[in-house]
Amino acid sequence: MRGNGGPRRPSNIENLDPRPRLGCRRALLLQGPNGPFFARLAKDLKRGGTSVTKVNFNVADSMFYRGPDVISFRDSMDKWPERLREIMVEEQIDAVFLFGDQRPIHLAATKLARELGIAIWVFEEGYLRPDFVTCERNGVNGNSELPRDPEHYRTRAPMLPEPDPVTPVGNTFWQHTTWTILASVGKTFGWFRYPRYVHHRRTDAFYGAFCYTRGAFRKLRYRITERGVVDGVIARNDGKYFVLPLQVYCDAQLQHSDFPSMPAMIEHVVATFAAAAPADSMLVVKHHPHDMPFRDYKGLLRQLAAQHGLGDRVVYIHDTHLPTLLKHARGVVTMNSTVGPSALFHHTPVKVLGRATYDIAGMTSQKPLAEFFQDPGQVDGELFDAYTHWLKVANQVNGSFYRRVNPETASGLPPTLFDRVGETADVAEGTASAALVGFVHDRGAG
Template sequence: MIPSPRRFLFLQGPICPFFPGLALGLKARGHVVHRINVCFGDWLLWKGWFWPQKEWRAYSTKSIPAVDFDRPFSEWSDFIEDYLDRHAITDVVLLGEQRPYHRVAIAAARQRGIAVTATDFGYLRPDWIILERNGHNALSGFPRDPKAIFDLARDAPRLDESRGYIDSFRNQARWDVFFHVANASVWPFPHFQTFQLHPVVPAYLGTLWRLIRRGATKRRAEKLMASLPEDAPFYLFAMQMETDYSIRAYSPYPDMDTPLREAVRSFARHAPPDAHLAVKVHPLDPGLKAWNRRLARMARSAGVADRVHFVDALPLDALIRRAAGVVTVNSTAGIRALELATPIIALGEALYRVEGLTHEDGLDSFWKEPRQPDRVLTDAFLRAIARHLHVRGVFYGPEGLSAAVVAAVERLEAGLPDIASVMAPSPPLETRTPRQMWTIFRQDGIGRRTARTASSPADATPRADG
């Protein structure tokens, strides 16, 4: 049976041809496609100016015109409500459900019964992409109840751990720079409210400096790891980007300093006296904070300067395999720890924060008796999220992007599975009106903060919602 034609609205997405490809694929299948640009980077992306090369010409969206929203953010609520009604939109597709424009759009869509699909880099790595209803982490409809997870995994195939597609960091970096530098201009979107925290130039210069020093940094980290006693308990703290909404929206912490300080103090009081803690900085952290010095001060203050170490540029898997346990706020490194059967504690909201998967007895007890993840539940969890929340592919490599577009078009046309009914009620965000979301946006300080700053390269992170 041929699906009834639907009306898709594309808002901000990954900085690559993924959304243009989805739009073209859905249009070719008889659906109506709309696009709204809210910044200059959006405008250039939709016109294909970031990828003029021949291999990307199939993603030209000349047949799908876009509407530009270049008015003050205070008018966005009325604009998006009118647009959804006037065009009888049935589906909204976006990346970054916590971005200011998207929060308001989601609230308006939910009021009207419009399906919202959020995408991002996969919870699984390295060649998976999320397609999920409403949002990720705390907004995910995926259940946290083990029985419901087993039900979802009942007919799911075993997880394919082979690597099918290679992504392109070169494309990712180049397109990210184009997008955010374009948004530094006040023309032709003078009222754009960025979702980022840091100015673009310092962020890129900091990232570049880290990449230049990567070789020397890696050698120091290797020397440090080799010096640690092999029989001593070893724990890993996997840092995240402060600009990532996984920290800003789905954790109790205002920054990364706070959970780091909490972990170091707990480690000092409760870890075995011969234990060591390594803190791994995120690979794409812009270096605007000197984390090595900050961590050293925390460790000295807690009296464990000789047992808390800063590491950078080392492969994550090797560190996880050596660790007796992994601490993180809600990084996807936690899912990798589950795959490698390493105990994990999540300090914030996380998809994998499930009794039987993560240590739930508190951080203080984790250092001495970390709970091993249940292997049967882990297998069911991985199979369930692979089947219900992901498609296979990548954002930046041509072959993997093509595969992702084909799979995502089929998934969107068929409709994403409704699994929200098997978990707790949705957070209050989804029931608030667009005007309430605008009030919250102004009150929480994000508007004031972002009005002063330009964009930073957080969309090149493992979570692209920055």
């Protein structure tokens, strides 16, 4: 439970279903994921009687969302807070929806929404992959209000209802890729329609074409050169190697750590491994599949291995069956990747270097990294099960941003998510997570 006397709770807490409900009458949609997801989400909101206003910031936004409810913002970013305030007041907005809370556009929006008492709903890729997306009140990842107290999950998760049945999402790689390419082409050739827009990462189509062509050749090369490497590592070092899963070089999760870049984290981990890990252990560095077109750390890792006298104890891999790699590892070191929960699922100890919702005592190691390399400890499997149960009820929604999973809604998300659409957003009573804390607290007291 949070500090300052704990969360405020709705008076009718016994009737509260803790699953997230998008209650609002006048919604403001900002930037969504590449593709038509936000346009489909708007249809679900409107179907329930909610008035929707959408702000577009670039041509890609305009490609995927059109209509009379659109406001095009073409000024520079320093004018955005003032214009946003005007929109929120004039349209009487009571809830704002956005994808990712670390984009500059969204940082300004969440700050102003809190000032005006407007509900904030943040969508993000799922904490649990691959069949979920995250829908959380007020913030996600490092900004999430999920409790970090292990006793919270041990004692209260058993009181929750069973999670809804899960429909498998399947592989969405090609849908995701298609929307990303269309967005890149739109922003590149339609830049003059939004000449002051600056994206939070490089997205021009020419750069993308070069990178993805390079990535295709890298993928082919590593598929050939790395054949049998992981099998060999497992055969010779079963239970003696640590895995370092890398994240995309421009991952917003970097902002939830003390590292300025991915290479800085790599240097820290390799140096600590060299100084503290047992002499018979190995470090397997796993490249992120989506980062193959953009970054390659082979040269850096070769240099670091030579600098620290590690020889062939550092192995760099790309395409591999991750569950197999995790099951046989002694431990996993991560900044805050979703590989962390995957490792915990296989009862492999995890050390988090950044800030993550799953970095909870008993579930992940709280030791310094050097001590973790010497003795990773054990995973409390029951605590992890309680944590994942809580997530599936509180903020993990079965679905995808890139494919409609549930045919009953335009967005493909479960219909229960929209049960309270058209009702006033209940901001004064705190976040959905806080309401859930109160729900189980009162049930336990009764």
